[in-house]
Amino acid sequence: MGTKVIRMIAVVLGTLFAGLGSASALDSPKTEPILVVDGDITETNSPSGATFDLAMLDALPQHKFTTGYHFTKGTAEYSGVLLKDLAAAVGAKGRVAEVRALNDYKADVPMSDTEIVPVLLATRIDGAPMRVRDKGPTWLVYDTRKRPEMNNPTTDAKMVWQITRITFK
Ligand SMILES: Nc1nc2c(c(=O)[nH]1)N[C@H]1C(S)=C(S)[C@@H](COP(=O)(O)O)O[C@H]1N2
């Protein structure tokens, strides 16, 4: 092989790996971190795992739906990031997300749920960021409208609000 060809191959490989690197590299929070993701993940940006501020969550694909729960007042538009997109962003290998709240309440969310209904890490209600007093900064909500049989206490218990940490395991 000529040196020209070898150089070309080197350039192509270099570009490929640089591309892979930038596609998977996790940004760092520029404002107040609102979520820590840890456990069985490949993408991190701090010794404690992958920390996110609101802008980093906003940079992931956004989804929304309007619904109400028996424990909420009326209906509201919930918007944010699908749990499965968050899992992809951190290279989560685990099949369960342990979702922990400010008050140490926690629930195990099987990733298989995310294949049945949209499971959304809501960052906003009716377009407004959620304050802690409004169940923020993030709230895990299930869109059970197409699967009403999932409106049951087991699902309710997985809709953790005031989330601080998600551990994939
Ligand atoms: N942060 C947090 N989220 C939580 C809970 C909790 O205690 N803390 N309770 C769960 C349970 S068991 C249910 S049934 C629903 C509704 O809780 P509520 O009946 O106390 O409103 O929220 C879920 N999310």
Ligand SMILES: [Mo]
């Ligand atoms: Mo519950």
